[in-house]
Amino acid sequence: MPRYTPATIEPKWQAYWDEHQTFRTPELPPAGQEKLYVLDMFPYPSGSGLHVGHPEGYTATDIVCRFARMNGKCVLHPMGFDAFGLPAEEHAIRTGEHPRTNTETNIKVFTRQLRMLGFSYDWSRDLATTDLEYFRWTQWIFLVLFDTWYDADQQKGRPISELPIPAEVRSQGEAAVRKYQDEHRLAYQSDALVNWCPELGTVLANEEVIDGKSERGSHPVVRLPLRQWMLRITAYADRLEKDLEGLDWSPGIKKLQSDWIGRSVGAEVDFFVGQSSPTLRVGQASPAKVEFGKSAETNNPEFDAWKAARAKSGFPKKPGEDVLRIYTTRPDTLFGATYMVIAPEHPFVARLTTPEQKTAVEAYVQAAASKSDRDRQDVNKKKTGVFTGSYAINPVNHEPVPVWVADYVLWGYGTGAIMAVPAHDERDFEFAQQFGLPVVAVVDPGDISEVEVYPKPSQVLSTQYSVPSTPENATPTTTHHSPLTTHASPRQSVLNGQACFVGEGVSINSNGYNGLVTSDFKRRITADLTTAGLGREAVNYKLRDWLFSRQRFWGEPFPILHELDAAGNPTGLIRAVDEQELPVDLPHLDDYKPAGAGPDGLPAPPLAKAPAEWLYPTIDGKKYRRETNTMPQWAGSCWYFLRFIDPKNNQRFVDPAKERAWMPIDLYVGGAEHAVLHLLYSRFWHKVLFDRGHVSKPEPFQKLVNQGMILGENGEKMSKARGNVVNPDDVVRDYGADSLRLFEMFMGPLEAVKPWSTAGVVGVRGFLDRVWRLIVDDKAEALKLNESVQNVAPTDEQNRTLHKTIKQVTSDIQRMEFNTAIARMMEFTNFFTKETVRPREVLDKFVLILSPFAPHIAEELWQLLGHKQTLAYEPWPTYDDALxxxxxxxxxxxxxxxxxxxxxxxxxxxxxxxxxxxxSDARIAELLTGKEIVKTIVVPGKLVNFVVK
RNA sequence: GCCAGAGUGGCGGAAUGGCAGACGCGCUGGAUUCAAAAUCCAGUGCCCGCAAGGGCGUGUGGGUUCAAGUCCCUCCUCUGGUACCA
Structure with missing residues (x-):
């Protein structure tokens, strides 16, 4: 009985496509044919195999590709594997087996599973980031980054050889020049704090540290600075943000990236602290109040001299030792700065600490250093901090302001120091309340509601606030604040310093600037500060430079050599491995366990255990030690889409003509979990390659779609622990690949999160069974057409059904609304199942529109309908709108x-x-009798509405 | 906290401001069958009603409109992201 049996027809057609190289893509799109580059985010080949979440996006892109081919496009649709990664390394540590062995096994499983689903990839372009011939070029791109500096004037990455060397550096000789260049490269070394667990002998990721202990084994973890490779992505922050504009991405993802980059415009302002250490002691600073901008003298000659000098010299690029430089987005609140805070890591901490405060400050800094970032950044905890004992002078009103150390100020952002304006910043307000610091309102909020102030009066009334005891010298003016009373209006509370308001308003208590609205004030004071040499406009980003090295084995080795002196000690000079020497392969190791501490007592990566012949090459008589860090997993995925264009090229990472022809990617589909990092890193590399003339477009991913996660049948995230994981192998075995593909698309909108449903798969399988019976005589002994299928012209109604279906399916695919396209095809099937005469030409066309969704059954039916060749390149059916x-x-x-x-x-x-x-409708006529029609709304083709009295 | 997205039958979900619930699952009834499976046909938001028909209905409360799931405001819930960025 020729029933629909996917188990036989699916392998049959996969073999056919393979044998005929149906989906082999030409090197270049033929002249006159439009190209389409459609890319899936390539998977990490985990040991557990494909998950039903993977085929969601893959099916969507496959439909788009098959549809595009039938519409005459030349389609590039490749697949590969992001194969470096921690699980393989952990497996290697446990078993002693080389991670490559395990990785290759997993890739085989993934490949089999992907092929089983009938995706129209050009498998001849298959690659893995772990292939030697692939990471050779990953290393090559790293060397491009290493060879590039960012010219801020031209807003462009340029060769390091073009970096202007200041005369004073040049005069210090060759080594100084090289160090100067190294400081300006996009790939540079810097000390970064790592989580080092001496017990485990390894460096841990932030997520692996809980409460200062290692997640595994609960061993103590210390934070220590380690020489790390960094990539200067911050240089490209502006372009990475601005270029988002031209991309066809959802506004949500663009915003996510934009927020991650976090550009803010404000001002840098210098607060005078004096030269000696520490200078402005309590009581020593008592400058007379003056109006900013007037050249009145204070009674602090040191300050007066500094200010006069600044008026002449202007604002220096680098702050001197005599000032604390702060960054603020609210220079209009300068007059409300009642204290300052510097980060515990700030280099001035020791200098500014008075002898009386020394013990407290040191204890605080010590405690902060031992805490993980996570613990420090817990916003729910109470603010902590300690007074240094010193004061700085507010440049606008010459008031002394106490300098505190607190970990709510981050060393990594801005200048690591802030002016605190508790009246107009929630964090500063909270801190001021905690330590009894004064609150001076400088922005009149006007008429506001209580939701706009912090804390909301209701919050204060419910929790009794107690003023903690503070060091006696902590409060230059003793103004303690009682909780808000119900009587005070929100505005009054702000003006009284009992609540904080962060919005914009009109300035008060700001001497000559009173009465200005916030935006005008910002402009005016920034300009005035610039003139006085006390500040300037500044831009800051939340984005940090990319920490690019890992102390792991299973990653790309850095193509970098550290020069050694005669005694075998590093000279501090580095050089790149020659391009012709690439790739630098991973060395043989006896085991993959962490290397523990190196000879210097610092954490050593596994590659430090490499044999000497690998580790210590000699070039031109000079001895070197190889870099032993490896690159992070992100590296390989930053450029794989370029390699797919020219995967076998052993002369270049990609041929320029091919790159020009295929890029940019017209559609990129993947999970939203990569919305920030992968896409940002990738775009960054691409821009560097663009600046250096290696690629032709500034952006790689023109259109981006994020598929939604597929949940387990119970509505929870799929996981082994929850026991709700659905295995595609099982689904294909029980229902077929076409049913799996169809169901993945029928579940709901591609971008939505949606639960799996076995009953749903049964449903779409039922649909395919019906399609089968529409065309095949399932009661016959042999495979033959259903008797209803006849060579006759369709009736008007049949024609209308066909043309409506073609129209809707076509537009649904173009909008990537696959669920409704399938619904339309189900309607078609329901209609024709009832027809006892089914014109062959109608079914021909239907099989073609079904084929992108369910290619195996479509090919089988196409053949049965009498066609000799694959339908993959048949013209997409057209419709007549009139019909x-x-x-x-x-x-x-x-x-x-x-x-x-x-x-x-x-x-x-x-x-x-x-x-x-x-x-004239009887019922309407009846209802209208005795009523006055006030108005009649008629929408032709839609409705009639009588408005009556 | 903040940001983004989402709340529609028993379930997954459809609906350029114009007939809410397409399509699928489930359920009910029927045909076929000795019987069952499979298949085919019909019905299926809730309430009142024998029916004709009527009322109510897209998280809550308000608003705009001849007309609101859709637009505006308030609040609630869920999901994801993020975490003191001055």
């Missing part, structure tokens, strides 16, 4: 907006005839 229109349509008739009847009228009836038809 999609019904002759008569049903129009709803409403009275006062409520549906009261329906009338059938000829399509295209004009307003007058619609009204006539509606009024």
């Amino acid at each position: 999609t229109k019904d002759a008569e349509i049903e129009i709803p008739v409403q009275i006062l907006g409520k549906l009261r009847s329906k009338v059938v009228v000829p399509a295209g009836s004009d307003q007058a005839s619609l009204i006539a038809a509606a009024r």
Whole structure:
């Protein structure tokens, strides 16, 4: 009995496509043919195999590709593997087996599973980031980064040889020049704090540290600075943000990236602290209040001299030792700065600490250093901090302001120091309340509601606030604040310093600047500070430079050599491995366990255990030690889409002509979990390659779509622990690959999160069974056409159904609304199942529109309908719009907006005839008697609505 | 906290401001069958009603409109992201 048996027809067609190289893509799109580059985010080949979440995006892109081929496009649709990664390394540590062995096994499983689903990839372009011939070029790109500096004037990455060397550096000789260059490269070394667990002998990721202990084994973890490779992505922050504009990405993802980059515009301002250490002691600073901008003298000669000098010299690029430089987005609140805070890591901490405060400050800094970032950044905890004992002078009103150390100020952002304006910043307010620091309002919020102030009065009234005891010298002016009372208006509370308001308003308590609205004030004071040499406009980014090295084995080795002196000690000079020497392969190791501490007592990566012949090459008589860090997993995925264009090229990473022809990627589909990092890193590399002339487009991913996660049948995230993981192998075995593909698309919108449902798979399988029976005689002994399939012309109604279906499926695919496209095809099937005569030409066309979704059954039916070749390149069926229109349509008739009847009228009836038809309807006529019609709304083709009295 | 997205039958979900619930699952009834499976046909938001028909209905409360799931405001819930970025 020729029933629909996917288990036999699916492998049959996969073999056919393979044998005929149906989806082999030409090197270059032929002249006159439009190209389409459609890319899936390539998977990490985990040991657990493909997950039903993977085929969601893959099926969507496959439909787009198959549709595009049938519409005459030349399609590039490749697949590969992001194969470096921690799980393989952990497996290697446990078993002693080389991670490559395990990785290759997993890739085989993934490949089998992907092929089983009938995706139209050009498998000849298959690659893995762990292939020697692939990471050779990853290393090569790293060397491009290493060879590039960012010219801020031209806003462009340029060769390091073009970096202007200041005369004073040049005069210090060759070594100084090289160090100067190294400081300016996009790939540079820097000390970064790592989580080092001496017990485990390894460096841990932030997620692996809990409460200062290692997640595994609960061993103590210390934070220590380690020489790390960094990539200067911050140089490209502006371009990475601005270029988002031209991309066809969802606004949500663009915003996510933009927020991650976190550009803010404000001002840098220098607060004078004096030269000696520490200078402005309590009581020593008592400058007379003056109006900023007037050249009145204070009674602090040191300060006066500094200010005068600044007026002449202007604002220096680098702050001197005599000032604390702060960054603020609210220079208009300078007059409300009642204290300052510097980060515990700030280099001035020791200098600014008075002898009386020394013990407290040192203890605080020590405690902060031992805490993980995670613990420090817990916003729910109470603010902590300690007074240094020193004061700085507010440059605008010459008031002394106490300098505190607190970990709510981050060393990594801005200048690591802030002016605190508790009246207009929630964090500063909280801190001021905690330590009894004064709150001076400088922005009049005007008439506001209580939701705009912090804390909301209700919050204060419910929790009794107690003023903690503070060091006696902590409060230059003793103004303790009582909780908000119910009587005070929100505005009054702000003006009294009892609440904080972060919005914009009109300035007060700001001497000559009173009465300005926030935006004007910002502009004015920034300009005035610039003139006085006390500040300038500044831009800051939340984005940090990319920590690019890992102390792991299973990653790309850095193609970098550290020069050694005669005694075998590093000279501090580095050089790149020659391009012709690439790739630098991973060395043989006896085991993959962490290397523990190196000879210097610092954490050593596994590659430090490499044999000497690998580790210590000699070039031109000079001895070197190889870099032993490896690159992070992100590296390989930063450029794989370029290699797919020219995967076998052993001269270049990609041929320029091919790159120009295929880029950019027209559609990129993947999970939203990569919305920030992968896409940002990738775009960054691409821009560097663009600046250096290696690629032709500034952006790689023109259109991006994020598929939603597929949950388990119980609505929870799929996981082994929850026991709700669905294995595609099982689904294919029980229902077939076409059913799996169809169901993945039928579940709901591609971008939505949606639960798996076995019953749903059964449903779409039922649909395919019906399609099969529509064409195949399933009662016959042999495979033959259903008797209803005849070589006759379709009836008008059949034709209308066909053309409507083609029209809707076509537009649904173009909008990537696959779920409704499938619904339309189900309607088609339901209609034709009832037809006892089914014109062959109609079924031909239907099979073609079904084929992108369910390619195996479509090929099989296409063959049965008498066609000799694959349908993969058959022209997509066209529709005649005139044939999609019904002759008569049903129009709803409403009275006062409520549906009261329906009338059938000829399509295209004009307003007058619609009204006539509606009024002649018996029920409407009855309801209208005795009523006055105030207004009649007629939407031709849609409805009639009588508004009556 | 903040940002983004989402709340529609028993379930997954459809709906350029114009007939809410397409399509699928499930359920009910029927045909076929000795019987069952499979298949085919019909019905299926809730309430009242024998029916004709009526009322109510897209998280909550308000608003705009002849007309609101859709637009505006308030609040609630869920999901994801993020975490003191001055």
